[in-house]
Amino acid sequence: MKLTKAINKLENEKEIERFLKDLCTPSELNAFEERWEVAKLLYKKDMSYRDIAKTLKTSTATVTRVARFLFNETNKGYQIVLRKLINE
DSSP states (O other): OOHHHHHHTOOSHHHHHHHHHHHSOHHHHHHHHHHHHHHHHHHHTOSOHHHHHHHHTOOHHHHHHHHIIIIISSOOHHHHHHHHHHTO
């Protein structure tokens, strides 16, 4: 079974959280959280990369990497989730 199929079987946020805590190390989860916060700020388009890095205490390399996936890559995963959250 693919990981995406396994995640799709989860029924609520608590189950997803428990699964991710078993699957990932604390540092991996922190990295995911950090990238997600960067993506949310980038999507708003009201802060510079440098300001986002300073606000979140992360590197500009991380901000640039997230921006590449958010705006330039074909996956559009960040955009799909951000649009859904905005439309809730």
